[in-house]
Amino acid sequence: MTDTLHGHRLYGVPHSLFTGIARSYLRTQGIPYVEIPTRDPDYAQRIMPVTQRAIIPVLETPDGEIIQDSLDIIDHFERQGVAYSAYPAGPLQRVLAIIVQYYGCQAMLPHAMHYRWSYREQQEGFLRDAFASGSGAEMAEKIMGRMNSYLPQLGVTEQSIPAIEASFEALLDVLNAHFAEHPYLFGGRPSIGDYGLIGPMFAHLGRDPVPAGIMKTRAPRVFRWVERMTAPGLDTPDFPGYGTDFLPDDQIPDTLEPLFQHIATEIFPMLTDKLSVLDALIAKHEPKDGEPVAPKPHQRYVGLAETQFRGVSVQTGVQPYLLYILRRADEVLAGCGEDQRAKVRSELAARGLEAALPGDRGYSVDRRSHIEVWSRPG
Structure with a gap:
């Protein structure tokens, strides 16, 4: 009830x-x-x-x-209908926001899990209290152990950790510069991109002691954005008179361009390699429309991709869920006129992000009855 x-x-x-x-x-x-x-x-x-x-x-x-x-x-x-829609009306802002969303809640999973579990000894008391309060003391140890065990399938290894930490620090730097001038990514309200980022930037990186300390000292404006994103309403007293809308005319602020450069550098070739794994899986098994993506509902990984992150070779799990996010960007373009669609694609290509859109692959991922399933054209 x-x-x-x-x-x-x-x-x-x-x-x-x-x-x-x-x-x-x-x-x-x-x-x-x-x-x-x-x-x-x-x-x-x-x-x-x-x-x-x-x-x-x-x-x-x-x-x-x-x-x-x-x-x-x-x-x-x-x-x-809500007070502050998360989806910009401008197609370029909207597509870029979806790509940022993907980066935050998918490509940043290694960052979040590395800083939580590779520094477990330094954070043990905090983490144990958090997991016990959520699941009970008896389950805390079991859940913590299981979460810790996910690091290899996320590509977190002794070889990749320096690249992951360099990535986090670089992200803090570019976001700190942007949030010095704008309260949110695309203007005066959070976009779907802000919500994608806040997942790892609050729950793990802005809350766990080790990464939160780095964020507070290296990028105080980013930490302030984390506070803003977790406060009621639009918590923007440090931007008097800014307004509550997205930036007009589908414009992209100059301060956001380094973020897109950062994302383009980091999601490839991993994203294209993951899509190749999914393509091969579909070609091999030819699943029907509505067929679950995995044999059991709790399974979210369907294979491993041999790929690279910042030039470091890694092996990482592949979640079909990534298509559930990114297909929304394709849908934005599908709703545009031909000229507008070409313009958005040109803007994405200029930022090295055109390949972030999966495009027509003959399949997608949907959710039906709370389970991810393959979606196939009729």
Whole structure:
């Protein structure tokens, strides 16, 4: 039963990357909710039988609808109409925001997990308290061990760690310069790109002691943005008179260009190599429309890609979920006129990001009955 005082129930925990995205959105929009930890018996008894797996965040609406995944939660409210839509009207801003979203909640998973678990000894007390408060003391050790074990499949190795840390520091530098002049990525309100970034930048990198210390000392404007993204409404007193809209005429601020250069350098060739793994998987198994992407609902990785990150050879897991995010950029272009579509593609190519759009591959990924499935044209 939902809480009529708070309206919506958000099942999640403070240290969860994807819960942080949904929470940030709810707070920005002023949507009443109460957050419920996964140790609550209600989660196992009522929510998991519907979602078919132990996964967060899950939102339960006042009328009992259950929505799983931060992106689906955002899109649920976007369809209803909210105070500060996360999707810019301009096609270039919108496509770039989706690419930033992908970078934040997918390409930054190695950064988030490295700083959490490679520095476990320095953060043990903080992490143990966080996991115990979310899942109970008995489950904390088991969950922490499982999370720690994910590092190799994320490409976090002794060889790649220096590149990951250099990447984090470079990201802080470019974002710090941008947030000195703008409250959010594309203007006066958070975009879907801001929400993609806030997942790792709050739950792991802005909260765990080691990376949070680096952020506060190296990039105070970034830390202030993290505060802004987790506060109610638009917390922008340091930008008086800035306004609450996205920048007009689909313009991209000069201060954001280094971020796109950074992203283009880091997501390739890993993204193209992951897409190649998915292409080969589809060619081999020829799944039907609606067929689950993995044999079991809790499985999100379907293979390994041999690739590189910042020139370092890595082996990393492949999640079809990446297509669930990036296909939205293709949909933006599909809704444009021919001239506008060509202009956006030209702008993406100039930034080295045109290949971030998967394009027509004869398949995509959808979510049906809370499970990722292959989507095939009829």
